[in-house]
Amino acid sequence: MSAAAPTTADSTTSERVQHGAGAHTDGGWGLVPVQTRSERFTSTDPNAFPDVTGREVDWKLSPVTRLRPLIDGTLDGSPYAYLARETGGAVVDWVDPSDPRVGTAGTPEDKASANAWSSVEKVLAVTLTGDEPSTVTIGRSGLDSEPRSGHTLIHATANTTSLVVLRNTGSAQLVENVEIVVDEGAHLTVVTLQEWDDDAIHLASHFATIGRDAQLKHFVVSLGGSVVRVNPSAHLAGQGSDTELYGVYFADAGQHLEQQVYVNHDAPNSRSRVNYKGALQGEGARTVWIGDVLIGRSAPGTDSYEQNRNLVLSEGTRADSIPNLEIETGDIQGAGHASATGRFDDEHLFYLQSRGISEDEARRLVVLGFLSEVVQKIGEPGLQDRLIAALEVELTSAPTTGGVR
Template sequence: MSVAPALKTTPTPGGSTLPESTTQHGNKAHTDGRFGYVPVQTRSDRFKSVNVADFDAVTGREAVWKLSPVAKFTDLTAGELDGAVYPISSEPVDGVTVDWVDRTDARIGTAGTPEERAAANAWSTFEKALAITVSGEEAKEITVTRAELGTGARAAHVIIEAKPFSQATVILQNNGDARLSENVEIILGESSNLTVVSVQEWNSGAVHLTNHFASVGKDARLKHVVVSLGGSIVRVNPSVRLAGSGSDTLLLGLYFADAGQHLEQQVYVFHDAPHSRSRVTYKGALQGQDARTVWIGDVLIGNKAAGTDSYEQNRNLVLSEGTRADSIPNLEIETGDIVGAGHASATGRFDDEQLFYLQSRGITEEEARRLVVRGFLTEVIQQIGSPALETRLQDAIEAELLSSDSLPAAVTPAVEAR
């Protein structure tokens, strides 16, 4: 018969004894729950894979999906996608090539990797990638339009490459019907200057899930603009890695949610090189029952990013009852040697003083409210840098405002801001 060894004991102040543990308290995982589970500690540590089978089924409880209506697009996260080539239109521009390339193209996978199942599903399925390649130091602009994607579940992959010292504006114009999951890779060579504008003016029933991955080289500058106006569910998530010393990025967002629309943006900026700079400004308006917007802004200043200068902000203007705006800025800093870093978030209704000022000069209340909304959103539009597109977007905003019979004098927004 074996005999268990006697436990060491420790005297207590009252004279009794307690068993003495042979390991440090708290150094052993609990027996209940997920044994040994350690949560992700920083934004860059999230699991990544290009294989959809590596991700669990989407439940809506995941950090990346908890604010999204996941039940409305299970065909994009769990179903089979059509990865075939689709119709596009663009006018020829000197210094820009637009081609379809094979999955074996060396550029694929160099800007980023999916962190969620919808993106991985698209990555696993696309047959050819649409490659837009920019060269030459002269400024140029090209618009690539997609308007015939149909209503079937579809996958896509886009590459936008700016060669060293090149400069251009690339506009991705989205119209018509769609049920689309896609990945867009943006690659900036040394000292290049690239503006990428993604315009979502889908039909009312469209669903669009897209992840933009950007890698910005030494002394290069990326201006990335997201404009979401049309569609039922539109989720555009830009991730920018400032990979080269002296790299710079300006991320702008403009959105206008009507009744029943869900417009979402999850922005991530990773300062991974010294003396890099980033500015993030997203502004949106909401009107109509169940209009919903989501903005999550993550900035990570890595331990190699000495001399970083970073600031992000989100502003939402609520125009009617029954809307909801979620605004969540996050900032992680892993080095103390920075120029500056900060974030801000605000959601509210009209500024009564602005309205009073305009009405005191003979402007009707309804027109005053429209002027305030246009002024609120114009800050973003005027920074795009394409006069023709800026004018067209101003007209689109005016049409959105006129689609409502009136703008109420006071609202109480449902707000989630942290």
């Protein structure tokens, strides 16, 4: 497969072309998207990106007007207050952006991410070492309503086993980058919880690089906030590397929840699984899921599968679900993708109602069972129970009757 080369803004002319697009090969009269995800333009300099119009491939499904202060506005990059609980083998501390680990997991693909990268004064580093499993929970709340940037680095050293939970609550206007480095033989689980207040706006780019025989399990749980966009990218860089990317989200009236997922198979015998599930309820509830999987020429023996499922609970909602799969080698174990957006299964409801369960309770049980499948993959019982309880609250905060059948 051939693809147009990424273009950049030429400082010698007044014309600024769209990144992620190249001149059409037949006469050069138009722009066509870069087809290979790995060839998208990247930079830590926000000025290297053209102005965001909302027509770009990575912004066209986002409410750009509401995000403008975070995309190209001035950001407060000073260290913020956080609460950390860690067990032995884990250290949480601020480091300088010049730390040699910063930038090893990835580089911004969009202007907002680059704006955050260039604005931070300190990077919050989570370093995981030791022979015993370790757990870290970092809570952030009260970031206030002024636009601010953040940068978190999670480094799982070789042969460690760790769980890191990033919990976001309160009000905020935050754009941030999260780097995840998983060294050889390490097993790391990262859970990011978006339980923001109703007015919060949050843009996050997560970059992960997974080493030889290492595994990353990554969970995005988005329940609160006005606009929440969390884009995880996983680079399977070492032979035998493995990643499982999960997501669960519940969009209420007027809420925009978005995830753009990228898995780059770049080493032999690597494995990936992507499974995102969401529910929508209320006028104007909106979700976006885009899943890109690239199996490169250097990745024979790859085993990959991605899927997204959305459950529509009422009229007036919209779910965009776009899976993309690109394969550059024929020597793979398997690859596939799936996407579905639908309404309640009448057979499930009939089965429950035939056993004396009311219609409202039957609907609640179906939705909870649909979403909790992902939560139960985390593997930490206390956290799983709390998240299932949070999903229960979402389900009871607005009536499920009168919706789409």
